[in-house]
Amino acid sequence: MIDLLSTFLVVNGRMIMMKKKITSKIAICLCGGVKIRIKGKLRHVINCHCSQCLKTHGNYAAYTECPDDKINFINKTTLKWYHSSKIAKRGFCSICGASIFYKLLKSENISIAAGMFSNPTKLKTHSNIYTKGKLDYYKLDSRIPKFNRDRKSTRLNSS
Numbered sequence: 001m002i003d004l005l006s007t008f009l010v011v012n013g014r015m016i017m018m019k020k021k022i023t024s025k026i027a028i029c030l031c032g033g034v035k036i037r038i039k040g041k042l043r044h045v046i047n048c049h050c051s052q053c054l055k056t057h058g059n060y061a062a063y064t065e066c067p068d069d070k071i072n073f074i075n076k077t078t079l080k081w082y083h084s085s086k087i088a089k090r091g092f093c094s095i096c097g098a099s100i101f102y103k104l105l106k107s108e109n110i111s112i113a114a115g116m117f118s119n120p121t122k123l124k125t126h127s128n129i130y131t132k133g134k135l136d137y138y139k140l141d142s143r144i145p146k147f148n149r150d151r152k153s154t155r156l157n158s159s
Helices: 051-057
Strands: 002-011 014-028 034-039 045-048 061-067 071-076 079-082 088-093 099-104 109-113 125-129
Touching: 051 061, 051 088, 051 099, 061 099
Parallel strands: 045 125
Antiparallel strands: 002 014, 014 034, 034 071, 045 061, 061 109, 079 088, 088 099, 099 109
8 A cells, every 4th residue: 555645845935745655554463353554664574483472373473563653553442462571562362363463662663463464565584583492393494594582693504
């Protein structure tokens, strides 16, 4: 979806309207109880293999991210939050059970489950984090960077 932002400038005494395209994406849970519109760009996807994501999603979690102020809630009647640690909370739908958000409490950004969007997402998987916690029933793509901890930690050698 593309929205237009109009800006007015005065040049030589004449008012000129300039339009700028702002892309937006819609994310929705399975039952529609949580529906959001994100304006602007999303970060590429990071796959998290930590034990909390494995337990929350039933598999590793694929998250994109954006600033909090870029999210507009169209519907949030079924959105519930679970404080999963002292530093973070997770948002989910209380009806269909969709795991939707991961939010560090002191961050101005919010992670959004990439599966909440419809094609074309134009997102790419950027890296795998917390791979030390990865379970043995799946393999990682060796072409995608992997990290034992978060993406700020030292990159692991491909194996």
